[in-house]
Amino acid sequence: MTGTAVWDLVVVGGGPAGSAAALGALADRPGARVLVLDRDEFPRDKSCGDGIAPHVVDVLGPLGAGDVVDGWTPLQRLDLSRGQARVAGHLARPVWVIPREVFDARLVDRAVRAGATLARHRVREVRRDGEVVVVDDAVRARVLVAADGVHSAVRAATGARPTTRRALAIRGYTPTPAAYHGRQVIRFGEGKVPSYAWAFDRGDGQANVGYGEFSRNGRASSRAAMLGRLEDLLPGTVADGSRWRGHHLPLSGWGSASEQPDGPILYAGDAAGLVNPMTGEGIYYAVATGALAGRVAARALREGRPAAAGAAHRRATRRLLGRHLHHTWAASHLIRSPTVVRAGIAAASADRRVFDALVELGLGDGRITPRLVGGLALRLAGH
Numbered sequence: 001m002t003g004t005a006v007w008d009l010v011v012v013g014g015g016p017a018g019s020a021a022a023l024g025a026l027a028d029r030p031g032a033r034v035l036v037l038d039r040d041e042f043p044r045d046k047s048c049g050d051g052i053a054p055h056v057v058d059v060l061g062p063l064g065a066g067d068v069v070d071g072w073t074p075l076q077r078l079d080l081s082r083g084q085a086r087v088a089g090h091l092a093r094p095v096w097v098i099p100r101e102v103f104d105a106r107l108v109d110r111a112v113r114a115g116a117t118l119a120r121h122r123v124r125e126v127r128r129d130g131e132v133v134v135v136d137d138a139v140r141a142r143v144l145v146a147a148d149g150v151h152s153a154v155r156a157a158t159g160a161r162p163t164t165r166r167a168l169a170i171r172g173y174t175p176t177p178a179a180y181h182g183r184q185v186i187r188f189g190e191g192k193v194p195s196y197a198w199a200f201d202r203g204d205g206q207a208n209v210g211y212g213e214f215s216r217n218g219r220a221s222s223r224a225a226m227l228g229r230l231e232d233l234l235p236g237t238v239a240d241g242s243r244w245r246g247h248h249l250p251l252s253g254w255g256s257a258s259e260q261p262d263g264p265i266l267y268a269g270d271a272a273g274l275v276n277p278m279t280g281e282g283i284y285y286a287v288a289t290g291a292l293a294g295r296v297a298a299r300a301l302r303e304g305r306p307a308a309a310g311a312a313h314r315r316a317t318r319r320l321l322g323r324h325l326h327h328t329w330a331a332s333h334l335i336r337s338p339t340v341v342r343a344g345i346a347a348a349s350a351d352r353r354v355f356d357a358l359v360e361l362g363l364g365d366g367r368i369t370p371r372l373v374g375g376l377a378l379r380l381a382g383h
Contacts, residue, residue, distance in 0.1 A: 006132055007035045009297050010141035011116075012123050012154050014038035014108045015046065015100075016056075016283050017269030017290035018147035022111040023063040024294025032298060034115065035139065039122040042108055046100035047171045047245035048283070050208045051184070051200055054093040055284045055364035059291050065110040068103060069096045073203025075184055078359060082188035085342040087349040092356050095184065095363070097200040097208055099173075123148065126157040126265070131306065133264055142306045143264045143297040147290055150250045152271035160261060167249040167280055169212030170226045172241035176207040187233040189213070194336050197233035209237040212249070212280050251277040252285075254329045257322040260314035264306040266293040267313075274321070277332035279362040285321070292316045327368045331361055340376065347375030 009025050011018045014036045022034050052069055060066045074094030080087050112118050125136050126144065133144040146154035154160075180199045189195035195213035202208060211230035213221065221229075223246060231238040250273040257274075260267055268274075269286030276282065293313055300309035334340045348355040354375040360366030 006140045006142060008032040008141070008301055009034045009143050009145065009294070010133070010135060010139055011036045011145045011147055012135070013146070013148035013271065014042065014111075014118060015104050015147060015149065015269070015286065016107060017271070017286035018145065019104070019107040019111040020059065020063070020287045020290030021145040021147055021268055021294035021297070022116040023060070023065055023114055024291035025298045026111075026114040026116065026294070027063050028295045028298035029302060031115065032301070034117065035141070036108065036111060036116050036118045037121045037123060037135070037139070038108075038118070039120065041120055043101040043105035045243070045245070046104065047169070047247035048100050049169075049171065049198060049200060049210060049280070050097045050099055050103070050202070051281065051283070051363075052096040052098055052103065053281070053284045053363040054095065056287050059284075059287050060107075063291060064114065065107060068106040068110065069098065072096045072098050075182060075201060075203070077183040079183050079185045080345060080348070080358075081186070082338065082341050082345060083190055085345040087345050087355060088183075089348075089352070089355050091359060097184075097202045099202070099208075123153045124157070126154050128263075131264075141264075142301055143266065143309050145266045145268055145290070145293045145297065146271045147268045147286070147293075148271050150248050150270045152267075154265065155267070155271060158265060160267070161259070165251045165253055165277070167212055167214050167251055168221065168226075168246065169210055169249060169280060170223065170230070170244055170246045171208060171210035172238075172244040173206050174209050174237055174241040176201050176205060177236055180207055185234070188335075188341055189229060189233060190338065194332075195229065197230045197237075199234050199237055207237075209234065209241060214251075249275045249280050249282065251275050251280070251332070252325050252328065253277070254326060257318045257320070257325050258314060260310055260317060262307075262310040264300075264309050266297060266309055268293045272317075276328055276362065278328050278335060281363060284364050288320060289317055292320060321365075324365050324367065327366065328361060331368060339380065343376050343379035346379045347372070351375050
């Protein structure tokens with residue numbers, strides 16, 4: 001790994017964003033020298049809801065990695081509620097629930113098969129040396145992709161502004177309760193702080209269960225308090241649960257798609273502060289922006305302009321997610337009102353297209369559609 005040779009691309013973080021970056025670069029420039037650094041060995045666990053939206057497969061398929069969901073049962077049904085308000089329906093496209101220790105290991109394996117080199121290394125220092133990016137005085141790269149999560153060492157080392165809006169979640173696994181078999185279940189909390197509990201059937205007899213809430217003035221709830229709220233919302237999920245892990249989520253803001261700085265250091269996924277602010281979903285954003293970063297890096301290298309990669313990645317990310325993030329930012333503020341949440345659930349129950357729009361807004365590339373606005377307005381007027 002060390003030496004005087006310069007890698008074409010160094011990716012810090014081997015999760016979905018980092019593996020997708022390696023795959024994107026190698027798809028655009030086969031034979032490129034790509035190094036993926038991760039502090040852990042694979043397989044390794046990550047605290048997450050484990051939901052894999054169809055949009056993820058849409059991105060990975062052309063990169064030769066669409067088979068990472070093979071062997072896992074697709075889910076077709078969503079059950080959404082707050083108090084007595086409830087809507088349940090079939091999803092327009094299936095989703096998968098795959099443990100991150102499986103999904104991430106499969107994805108990084110596809111990157112290695114495509115030609116990337118994987119090495120275990122904890123990054124501590126990143127600096128520019130002329131036209132080269134230097135990592136810990138040991139690794140040199142023409143372009144670097146930071147895909148090392150919410151507590152990005154690259155962001156810290158380069159002085160990039162950290163994301164400030166956060167959510168906190170806890171996740172565990174439990175034998176799938178009969179009532180939740182074959183579906184994703186989401187129950188919104190009824191307190192002042194926006195929150196929800198979930199139970200996602202993996203299809204193998206186990207369910208991913210958890211609870212998440214927006215941070216309150218930077219203060220985090222205790223593990224016991226969060227598990228208590230999970231049990232209140234989804235009774236019976238805590239007693240037999242195991243492998244509980246908490247994690248912070250860097251929620252996207254109105255302008256998150258435009259925060260990529262100039263230069264040869266690119267940010268993707270959680271390291272870029274890209275997580276759906278309405279639902280906390282981040283795997284699609286990670287894979288999509290990782291693949292973009294890899295392709296942008298390959299093109300910049302082909303043109304002999306690695307320093308231009310940052311501006312190109314910013315433009316590409318804005319084209320992909322800019323409008324969507326404006327809509328999810330607005331939706332994340334609207335759902336702070338219990339009245340709006342109840343109205344949205346009622347509108348989705350009455351109109352299939354409203355249901356589909358809400359799902360798309362929470363999972364991938366959705367918008368607040370005129371149909372959704374009309375449905376909300378109708379229910380709010382009758383409130």
